[in-house]
Amino acid sequence: xxxxxxxxxxxxxxxxxxxxxxxxxxxxxxxxxxxxxxxxxxxxxxxxxxxxxxxxxxxxxxxxxxxxxxxxxxxxxxxxxxxxxxxxxxxxxxxxxxxxxxxxxxxxxxxxxxxxxxxxxxxxxxxxxxxxxxxxxxxxxxxxxxxxxxxxxxxxxxxxxxxxxxxxxxxxxxxxxxxxxxxxxxxxxxxxxxxxxxxxxxxxxxxxxxxxxxxxxxxxxxxxxxxxxxxxxxxxxxxxxxxxxxxxxxxxxxxxxxxxxxxxxxxxxxxxxxxxxxxxxxxxxxxxxxxxxxxxxxxxxxxxxxxxxxxxxxxxxxxxxxxxxxxxxxxxxxxxxxxxxxxxxxxxxxxxxxxxxxxxxxxxxxxxxxxxxxxxxxxxxxxxxxxxxxxxxxxxxxxxxxxxxxxxxxxxxxxxxxxxxxxxxxxxxxxxxxxxxxxxxxxxxxxxxxxxxxxxxxxxxxxxxxxxxxx
Amino acid sequence: xxxxxxxxxxxxxxxxxxxxxxxxxxxxxxxxxxxxxxxxxxxxxxxxxxxxxxxxxxxxxxxxxxxxxxxxxxxxxxxxxxxxxxxxxxxxxxxxxxxxxxxxxxxxxxxxxxxxxxxxxxxxxxxxxxxxxxxxxxxxxxxxxxxxxxxxxxxxxxxxxxxxxxxxxxxxxxxxxxxxxxxxxxxxx
Ligand code: SF4
Numbered sequence: 001x002x003x004x005x006x007x008x009x010x011x012x013x014x015x016x017x018x019x020x021x022x023x024x025x026x027x028x029x030x031x032x033x034x035x036x037x038x039x040x041x042x043x044x045x046x047x048x049x050x051x052x053x054x055x056x057x058x059x060x061x062x063x064x065x066x067x068x069x070x071x072x073x074x075x076x077x078x079x080x081x082x083x084x085x086x087x088x089x090x091x092x093x094x095x096x097x098x099x100x101x102x103x104x105x106x107x108x109x110x111x112x113x114x115x116x117x118x119x120x121x122x123x124x125x126x127x128x129x130x131x132x133x134x135x136x137x138x139x140x141x142x143x144x145x146x147x148x149x150x151x152x153x154x155x156x157x158x159x160x161x162x163x164x165x166x167x168x169x170x171x172x173x174x175x176x177x178x179x180x181x182x183x184x185x186x187x188x189x190x191x192x193x194x195x196x197x198x199x200x201x202x203x204x205x206x207x208x209x210x211x212x213x214x215x216x217x218x219x220x221x222x223x224x225x226x227x228x229x230x231x232x233x234x235x236x237x238x239x240x241x242x243x244x245x246x247x248x249x250x251x252x253x254x255x256x257x258x259x260x261x262x263x264x265x266x267x268x269x270x271x272x273x274x275x276x277x278x279x280x281x282x283x284x285x286x287x288x289x290x291x292x293x294x295x296x297x298x299x300x301x302x303x304x305x306x307x308x309x310x311x312x313x314x315x316x317x318x319x320x321x322x323x324x325x326x327x328x329x330x331x332x333x334x335x336x337x338x339x340x341x342x343x344x345x346x347x348x349x350x351x352x353x354x355x356x357x358x359x360x361x362x363x364x365x366x367x368x369x370x371x372x373x374x375x376x377x378x379x380x381x382x383x384x385x386x387x388x389x390x391x392x393x394x395x396x397x398x399x400x401x402x403x404x405x406x407x408x409x410x411x412x413x414x415x416x417x418x419x420x421x422x423x424x425x426x427x428x429x430x431x432x433x434x435x436x437x438x439x440x441x442x443x444x445x446x447x448x449x450x451x452x453x454x455x456x457x458x459x460x461x462x463x464x465x466x467x468x469x470x471x
Numbered sequence: 472x473x474x475x476x477x478x479x480x481x482x483x484x485x486x487x488x489x490x491x492x493x494x495x496x497x498x499x500x501x502x503x504x505x506x507x508x509x510x511x512x513x514x515x516x517x518x519x520x521x522x523x524x525x526x527x528x529x530x531x532x533x534x535x536x537x538x539x540x541x542x543x544x545x546x547x548x549x550x551x552x553x554x555x556x557x558x559x560x561x562x563x564x565x566x567x568x569x570x571x572x573x574x575x576x577x578x579x580x581x582x583x584x585x586x587x588x589x590x591x592x593x594x595x596x597x598x599x600x601x602x603x604x605x606x607x608x609x610x611x612x613x614x615x616x617x618x619x620x621x622x623x624x625x626x627x628x629x630x631x632x633x634x635x636x637x638x639x640x641x642x643x644x645x646x647x648x649x650x651x652x653x654x655x656x657x658x659x660x
Contacts, residue, residue, distance in 0.1 A: 023640065030641040077625075135647055136638035152638060159639050182636060182644045189648065194561060212623060220634040220649030223594055226626070245621065249612040260637065263484065264577040267649070268629040276625045278586030280545040280553035 005331045007354045014325040023158045024148070024326040031152070032317040034261025035368065042257060052254050053372045056308035059208075059241045063299045063307070066208045066241040067290055073211030077273030079286040086293050087117030093289050094119060094200075094233055095126040101231050101285070103128050103197035107189075109217065109225040110134035111202025112150050112311055113291060114235040115333045116346075119200065130200065131192045133221040135185050142169045148327030148335065151259050151313035156326045189221075199225035199283065203236035204310070205251055206288070209244040210272055213288065216255065218266040226271055232283035234271075237291050239307040251310070254370040258312040294346045303345055303378055308371040309338055315365035315375060321358050330355065337365040341378045349386055356382035412456070422449045477575040478608045478660060484578030488632030489645065490653045494660035497527075500602070501534040504567075507654045508538055509598055512564030516540040517596055519568040519589025520553060524604070531567060531602075540565075545587045553587045566592030566650075567600045572618075573655070576611035577631055580655065584626035593630060599650035605660040 014020060039045045059066050071081035084090035098106070106123060108114065108130050120130045132141040136154035140147060142165055147153030154162070159178055166172045172184045201222055205214040213234050215222040226232050242251055248270070256262045275282035298307055316322045316336030327335035332343040332352065340359055344352040359379040366375050404410050430445035432438050437446075453461075482492045495503050508516070516535050518528070532542055543560055545553035568589050572581040580601055582590055593599045609615050612629065619627075634649030645651040 027641040133648070134638070135636045139638070152641070154638055157639075159642075162639050178639045178642045178644050181639060182647050186647055190561070193648075194557065210621065210623060218634070219636045219638075219647040220594060221647075223628060224648055227591060227594065245616050245619075245623065246613060248616070252612070263488070264579060264629065264631050266488075266631055266633065266635055268579075268631075270623060270627040271625065272623045273625055276584070278552045279584055279625065280555055280587065280589070281591050282584060282625055 004350055005352050005355070007329065007358050010329040010331060011321075011325040011358070014329040019158060019161070020156050020326050021324065024155050025323050027149075027152055027155045028317040028323050031260060031313070032368075035258055035314055035317065036261075038257040038261035038263070042253070045257070048250060048254060049370055049372055051250060052370060053305075053308065055243060055247055055250075056305075056371060058243060060239070060299050060304050060307040063238055063241070063296055066243070067238045070206050070208040070211055070241055071288075071290065073207075073209065074273070074286075074288055075211070077211045078276075079211065079273045079288060082287060082289045084117075084289055084291050084293075087291070090117045090235065090289050090291050090293075091119060091122035093287075094235070095122055095128075097231065097233060097285075097287055098123060098126055098128050098198060101197065103231070105192070105196045106130045106198040106200055107133050107192050107196040107221075107225050107229065108137075108200040109202070109215070109222040110137050110153065111200065111235050112147075112333055113202050113237050114200060115147060116237075116293065117235065117291065119235060128198070131189070131196070133189050133193070133219075133225060134217070135182065135219060138185055138189065139165065142166075146328065147333070149313060149316055150311050150334065150336075150338075151316075156328065193224045193228050196229045197231065199229035199232045201225050201232065201234050203234050203240050203288070204255065205242050205248060206236050206240045206290075207243075207245050207248065208241050212245060212270050212272045214248060214252075215269045215271070216252070216265045216267070217269075218260070218262075220267050223267050223269050226269060226283065227281045230283055231285045232271075232274075232287070234286070234288040235291065236288060237293070237295055239295050239309070255310045255312050258310070258314040258368065258370040298345060302381065303341065305371070305373045306338070306341055306345065306378070308373055309342075310370060311338075312370060314368040314370065318364040318368045320360060320362060320364070325358075330358070337375045337379070338373075341375060341382065344382060344386075349382075349389055353386065356380075356386060416454075419449060419454060422447060474606065474608065477610055478605065478657070481573060481575040481578060481608050482657075484575065485573075485632070485655060486578070488578045489635070490578065490632050490655050492655050492657065494605075494657045497658055500656060500658060501530060503656065504531065504600065504602075505534055505538045507598070507600055508535075508540065509564045512597065513562055514540050515543055515559055515563040517555075517560050517563040517566040517589070517592035518542050518544045519587060519592055520545045520547070521585060521587030521589070522571065523569045527569070527602070535567075545589050547587070551586075555589075555591060560591060560595055563592075563596045565598040565600060566594075566596040567602070568592050570601045570603045570607075572607045572609050572615055573603055574609055574611050574615065574629070577629065579612075579629040579631040580653075581609075581615055582628040582630055583624045585624060590626070590628065594649050597646060597651055599630075599633075599653045600656065601653065602656045602658060605657050608657075 139154040149155040274286040322336040340355040636647040
């Protein structure tokens with residue numbers, strides 16, 4: 001990301017796109033309700049969130065040793081661990097593996113971490129064609145776009161657009177419905193699975209105790225990617241560590257219920273090393289690329305809990321800003337509330353100066369986050385941090401507000417003045433046309449203060465009561 | 472929970488996830504299995520080679536033959552390792568495996584790797600038929616992991632219901648990469 005990103009501009013364009021708004025709103029809403037029901041149906045979910053947070057606190061407090069322990073266990077199980085300081089190093093490692101085995105093609109199961117390092121582009125330079133196999137990722141790869149949601153990457157497309165895309169790119173009949181579209185993708189991708197030299201996956205969890213990688217999918221593409229090709233490369237952030245195998249059930253519950261509202265996803269695959277003696281499937285070589293890319297710096301700072309993120313997407317689905325603009329407006333692999341915080345932290349405040357403002361501080365994300373990451377608080381801290389970086393004092397409006405709020409007499413006088421002004425607009429419609437009033441009431445209504453005394457006078461009168469005593 | 476209770480819970484959870492659960496006796500099994508075979512899409516059945524209780528695999532093979540199905544299975548090679556005939560496997564509309572354990576809490580099958588265990592037979596074909604003993608039901612993943620004693624097999628897959636996707640407008644659709652239909656026969660329940 002070179003030029004700095006301008007959220008005001010990108011979000012305005014996104015809001016103007018009606019298909020996008022409807023598609024994102026619909027899916028985010030479904031996922032949000034499914035999560036609500038799944039969490040309500042699990043007594044003890046709140047306690048589980050506390051447990052998850054404390055387990056991840058142990059890991060983020062000791063990230064390096066956990067990652068090294070994982071690497072040792074992985075090697076003991078016959079796999080190869082590679083540490084990559086940044087995305088470029090990670091891509092070099094992956095390219096070197098592909099070059100050594102003479103790979104021409106790879107199948108990939110959805111991985112945001114691989115997206116973060118632009119793995120596909122890197123491999124393309126090395127002459128390796130990468131096919132995305134998650135249906136959503138496959139759709140956007142055909143469309144030449146980027147994912148717009150960390151769990152549902154094609155959330156911005158509706159079925160008509162997908163039918164059109166498949167018609168053009170794959171020659172399927174026009175206007176297919178969802179079931180037929182899925183069949184078309186199955187057939188096209190099956191051929192890729194059977195012929196690919198390399199399988200690339202992400203990891204939902206990396207178990208330090210055993211060197212185990214856990215991959216969660218619904219489609220089965222993660223399973224196929226880690227079963228058919230003879231070389232598997234896993235791209236995992238070092239934040240994916242969990243201490244022990246016995247932690248996995250709890251984290252899986254937190255993840256799947258928060259992400260899609262499922263009790264469990266269709267396939268959870270736990271991989272410990274490559275194919276063993278005599279086995280007929282699984283990779284003969286298993287490589288795990290452990291990516292830092294700014295993560296260890298987070299561990300010692302005041303945004304440490306971002307390292308606990310499970311990438312469940314619940315915060316995106318809950319966010320009024322994300323729902324209105326979709327993922328592309330963020331121009332980052334990580335959109336929505338978690339992205340507002342992660343993008344400036346991983347790629348610098350210069351690259352994403354206004355993402356901390358893409359937030360109304362409504363607090364819904366913190367309510368749904370399974371790891372209890374204080375996302376609104378982090379947005380606020382980033383704004384303060386940004387002001388400090390720019391050597392900015394608070395704006396004159398904020399300063400005026402602060403001095404008024406600190407002085408009760410002044411505050412009361414101010415509120416009285418506003419009431420008097422507002423009493424004159426009582427006759428005006430809640431929505432207005434044109435100019436500043438029109439713009440202001442476009443997405444809010446003109447407040448109509450009620451008639452009668454204000455709260456303070458009412459309260460004082462009530463305290464006295466007719467008998468002079470509190471009623 | 473006692474075994475009948477967790478079994479009951481398993482059945483409810485697995486059905487909710489979209490698995491067809493059939494409780495059968497050993498004598499009923501061949502007929503019920505034959506009824507679940509696909510009527511179209513070819514006559515190859517992919518069958519795992521290992522893990523079966525004594526004699527059962529032979530009876531399954533016999534039943535498949537009388538239903539007109541040829542069997543493809545991981546074959547033992549000279550070095551002692553197994554391998555699939557991948558073309559025949561890819562052409563099979565149905566896969567059949569033995570699965571020792573399954574989990575009540577989530578309605579999941581526990582598919583483990585191992586020589587000849589034939590995991591791909593539960594993944595590539597459109598229809599996955601899985602056979603298990605009634606006493607193989609465990610409470611949850613924690614119970615299973617405890618059994619592995621901290622040294623898990625190379626791959627453990629929890630398979631819960633058919634393969635599915637919600638990637639187009641969050642419309643749940645079955646059978647995207649894996650099976651669209653999963654039938655779990657619990658023997659002796
Ligand atoms: S920040 Fe929390 S809610 Fe958002 S994706 Fe991460 S774990 Fe999920």
